[in-house]
Amino acid sequence: MRWCFTLLWCLMFLLPFAVNAYKYQKFVLPKRCEYLKDSKQIMYQKCKGKFPLVAYTKFRDTFMKQDDRMALFMPKSLEYVMVALKESELHNCASIRLVELKEYICYDEDGGKRTVKFKYVRMYCFPFHIQITDDLTHECIADRDGISNSQLEQQMLETNQGIIHYVFDNDLTTRLQPLPQIIIIITTLFPLASAARQW
Numbered sequence: 001m002r003w004c005f006t007l008l009w010c011l012m013f014l015l016p017f018a019v020n021a022y023k024y025q026k027f028v029l030p031k032r033c034e035y036l037k038d039s040k041q042i043m044y045q046k047c048k049g050k051f052p053l054v055a056y057t058k059f060r061d062t063f064m065k066q067d068d069r070m071a072l073f074m075p076k077s078l079e080y081v082m083v084a085l086k087e088s089e090l091h092n093c094a095s096i097r098l099v100e101l102k103e104y105i106c107y108d109e110d111g112g113k114r115t116v117k118f119k120y121v122r123m124y125c126f127p128f129h130i131q132i133t134d135d136l137t138h139e140c141i142a143d144r145d146g147i148s149n150s151q152l153e154q155q156m157l158e159t160n161q162g163i164i165h166y167v168f169d170n171d172l173t174t175r176l177q178p179l180p181q182i183i184i185i186i187t188t189l190f191p192l193a194s195a196a197r198q199w
Contacts, residue, residue, distance in 0.1 A: 029101040033125040033163070036098045042107070043073035043082055044095045046152055051085065052139035059132055061085075063122075063166055072137055080161035081133045088167035089116045120168035130162035 029037060048071035056066050069087035073096060074080070084090045093106035093116070101123060106116045137156045142148055 027102060027119075027121055030123060030125060032127065033101075033123050036125070036163070037100070040097060041075040041077065041079075042095050042097050043075050045091075045093060046072045046074055047137065047140040047144060048072070048091050049140045049143050052136070052143070054139060055132065055135055058135070063168075070136060070140070072133070072140060074155065074159070078155055078158045080163055081137075081156060081159045082163040082165055083133055083136055084165045084167070086167050086171060088118065088169065090165075090167065118167050118169050122166040122168070124164045126162045126164075128161065129157075129159055130164075132164070133159070133162045 048069065051064055051066070051068040051070045053066055055061075056064060064085060068085065069091060071084045071091045073082045073084060073090075089106065090096055090104065093104075094109045095107040096116075097105040097107075099105060099115075102118045102121050104116045105113055107113045134153070134156055137153055138148060141150045141152055
């Protein structure tokens with residue numbers, strides 16, 4: 001019976017660490033992305049569609065699945081482009097403005113607006129032009145309009161910064177993030193329990 005008490009004690013001691021790891025995940029706006037909040041620029045949706053197989057194969061994004069959705073947003077200044085990956089309410093907005101990492105103002109085509117909030121968001125801002133935005137734009141336009149070398153693709157080449165944005169509210173990916181901590185706990189408990197049995 002002593003090993004049972006040892007196992008129970010270990011669970012009581014170690015489990016809160018896994019719970020806290022899940023509860024206090026830092027979904028905060030990265031420092032490199034703060035200019036989006038400070039500038040208050042409105043980003044306009046340019047294209048949306050399915051995440052292309054060629055991009056899935058080329059970039060091996062472990063967050064994405066082949067049937068995931070995407071949308072492309074750009075401000076009038078053409079300073080940067082944001083790729084909103086994984087289907088979310090942002091895809092239903094004609095334009096958006098970032099308030100915080102998990103909060104956005106969504107404008108519809110008729111001028112109406114509403115606040116959209118999320119729970120699980122990741123954003124990566126690159127201070128330079130990135131290839132994936134070019135490829136996603138090309139594939140999105142080709143799939144939607146059946147053409148290439150469009151004006152939007154030319155505008156994309158003028159951008160100086162690339163942004164990759166993920167919303168995981170409808171996906172289990174983020175919810176599985178504490179799994180490594182749980183695995184560590186389990187692999188720690190079993191040797192302890194085995195040792196306790198031998199006492």
